[in-house]
Amino acid sequence: MLYHLFEFLKQHVDFPGVGLFRYISVRSIMSIIIALLISLTAGKYIIARLKKNQITDLGIKAGENGKSGTPTMGGLVIIVSLLVSALLLCDLTNLYVQLLIISTLWLSVIGFLDDMLKLRRKAGMADNRFVRFLGKLQRKDKDGMKGKLKIYGQVGLGLIVGLALYMSDKAVIVEMTQVPPDTGQTEQMEELRYIRHVKSTKTTIPFLKDNLFDYSWLTPLKGEAGQKAGWLIYILVAIFIVTAVSNGTNLTDGRDGLAAGTVAIVGTTLGILAYLSGNIVYARYLNIMYIPNSGEMVIYMAGMIGALIGFLWYNAYPAQVFMGDVGSLTLGGIVAVFALMIRVELLLIILCGVFLAESVSVIAQRLWYRHTRICETKKRMKKGTYKPGDKVLGERVFVRAPLHDHYIYNRKDVEGPILLKSPDEPIAEPKVVVRFWIISILLAVLTIITLKIR
Numbered sequence: 284m285l286y287h288l289f290e291f292l293k294q295h296v297d298f299p300g301v302g303l304f305r306y307i308s309v310r311s312i313m314s315i316i317i318a319l320l321i322s323l324t325a326g327k328y329i330i331a332r333l334k335k336n337q338i339t340d341l342g343i344k345a346g347e348n349g350k351s352g353t354p355t356m357g358g359l360v361i362i363v364s365l366l367v368s369a370l371l372l373c374d375l376t377n378l379y380v381q382l383l384i385i386s387t388l389w390l391s392v393i394g395f396l397d398d399m400l401k402l403r404r405k406a407g408m409a410d411n412r413f414v415r416f417l418g419k420l421q422r423k424d425k426d427g428m429k430g431k432l433k434i435y436g437q438v439g440l441g442l443i444v445g446l447a448l449y450m451s452d453k454a455v456i457v458e459m460t461q462v463p464p465d466t467g468q469t470e471q472m473e474e475l476r477y478i479r480h481v482k483s484t485k486t487t488i489p490f491l492k493d494n495l496f497d498y499s500w501l502t503p504l505k506g507e508a509g510q511k512a513g514w515l516i517y518i519l520v521a522i523f524i525v526t527a528v529s530n531g532t533n534l535t536d537g538r539d540g541l542a543a544g545t546v547a548i549v550g551t552t553l554g555i556l557a558y559l560s561g562n563i564v565y566a567r568y569l570n571i572m573y574i575p576n577s578g579e580m581v582i583y584m585a586g587m588i589g590a591l592i593g594f595l596w597y598n599a600y601p602a603q604v605f606m607g608d609v610g611s612l613t614l615g616g617i618v619a620v621f622a623l624m625i626r627v628e629l630l631l632i633i634l635c636g637v638f639l640a641e642s643v644s645v646i647a648q649r650l651w652y653r654h655t656r657i658c659e660t661k662k663r664m665k666k667g668t669y670k671p672g673d674k675v676l677g678e679r680v681f682v683r684a685p686l687h688d689h690y691i692y693n694r695k696d697v698e699g700p701i702l703l704k705s706p707d708e709p710i711a712e713p714k715v716v717v718r719f720w721i722i723s724i725l726l727a728v729l730t731i732i733t734l735k736i737r
Contacts, residue, residue, distance in 0.1 A: 527619075
């Protein structure tokens, strides 16, 4: 809103300083400051309201290190701070900003409902229309929203983003062709003359010299049919990326400051990449895709970083508030959609390595435990020592999953064998969180280095 106000003043009442709002750097700094101040001031009020209404985490953290009764759904602090700064400072006519706002609202609603369902089962809410509606979304034997409904919501967002980028003429990349040497024009004029705005399914891949990959290459079709088939693949990739990253962030949100700090590091890296991709000079120098108007997303990401820093003020160990699904699902979705729009979604394998490790650890734990339990059952049946109803334990890969819990919990408290023997003793939670932050920083540096290691 402030951006559009100053644009209006620039056209009608040109006074000194009004043009500053056109600079992405100025608005990004303002976005960080505004979001930070809002999260610090509003956070205290929101936490007090959550406590008053007994919106507390009654699950795994109950009675753990004095965390029982700590309020949850603190992600509302991040969302409010982010949206206020974005509405004030972003160009709201920008397609990329519009998709980021839609993504934020879409996943925050899903996360909010998921958190409310957990509270409904444990707190026993008074019966009304909203509570009856929640009951239709509730898992039968577990807390939270039905898994398939959550997946449907994430798939729906991926579909919206993929289709919007496919159908909108504003979502283009720039290709620059060589000018014949006998034109007699200057290099600058030649570049300007041969710039083409094109719809493309190209994306960035790490480490290779020609670091562009086109999804249409995965289809046997050529020409226009190949491009359309390439967009179909791109939309499927968008759905997978949104679902995977938002769930990975959700799994990472298990310790004080872990998800908030890691997402802030990832967001900073994506903001840098968006700034470079939105500047034709830097894009040409680094030999990366130039995506017109993508620089506007830097302001949105700056707001998210400011909101996360403010949230960490309350979420750092020992936490005064937990993020909840309303925060973790939303943050993961923003990261995924942001990466898709600046065409670096394949770099998320490196950049979001922490989220990937957390997700893989959960999958590996469940599959290996089930496999070893079945094998042990068959072994006992073969020996004739198995009786119906006997308790059979499988082997765990980790003490507990996700991965961060493996280092915090004591292996002596877990029944059955554990595949990984290290560490021998549990590590203090703050140390585990900081080490995960360090790993995330190293992965972020590696991601940026891939721009030149080609």
